[in-house]
Amino acid sequence: MNVRERLEAMLNPNADGLLPCPWCGSTSVVGPGWGVGQCAWCPDCEACGPRGTQSEAIAAWNSRPFIRALLAAIEQRDEALADTCDLSSSSGATMPRMPKRPGSGTRA
Ligand SMILES: [Zn+2]
Numbered sequence: 785m786n787v788r789e790r791l792e793a794m795l796n797p798n799a800d801g802l803l804p805c806p807w808c809g810s811t812s813v814v815g816p817g818w819g820v821g822q823c824a825w826c827p828d829c830e831a832c833g834p835r836g837t838q839s840e841a842i843a844a845w846n847s848r849p850f851i852r853a854l855l856a857a858i859e860q861r862d863e864a865l866a867d868t869c870d871l872s873s874s875s876g877a878t879m880p881r882m883p884k885r886p887g888s889g890t891r892a
Contacts, residue, residue, distance in 0.1 A: 788858050794851050803846045807831045815841060 785793070797803050802813040802824050810828035815838060824833040824845035833845035 788855065791851050791855050791858075795848060795855075797846070801842060801846075803848060805829060805831055806848065813845070 794804055794806075794809075798811050798813060800814060802815065804811045805813055805826035805828065808826060808829040808831070810826050812828060813824055813826050815822060815824050821835050822838065823835045823841050825831070833841060835841065836844060
């Protein structure tokens with residue numbers, strides 16, 4: 785699993801619509817009682833998100849600005865690399881080959 789896949793997994797909600805715990809990664813996060821002043825809660829590390837109404841607590845728990853910013857930065861990097869180094873076969877361009885190191889064999 786690469787970095788992007790790990791970050792995307794952190795934005796994958798469970799059946800209750802809650803993202804994995806940002807502290808321990810557990811996907812068993814629940815909202816105990818769901819009333820005014822409740823919070824999303826991780827039974828594995830006992831982390832509790834910001835309190836509020838159910839919708840406020842879910843929104844606060846699921847707010848992951850750093851992960852979204854990292855994914856946006858990765859996307860920008862990939863687009864910049866694609867612009868710099870067009871590997872599509874339709875362009876007719878070929879990548880220069882690295883010279884072989886002396887003594888290196890060929891892989892089967
Ligand atoms: Zn946790």
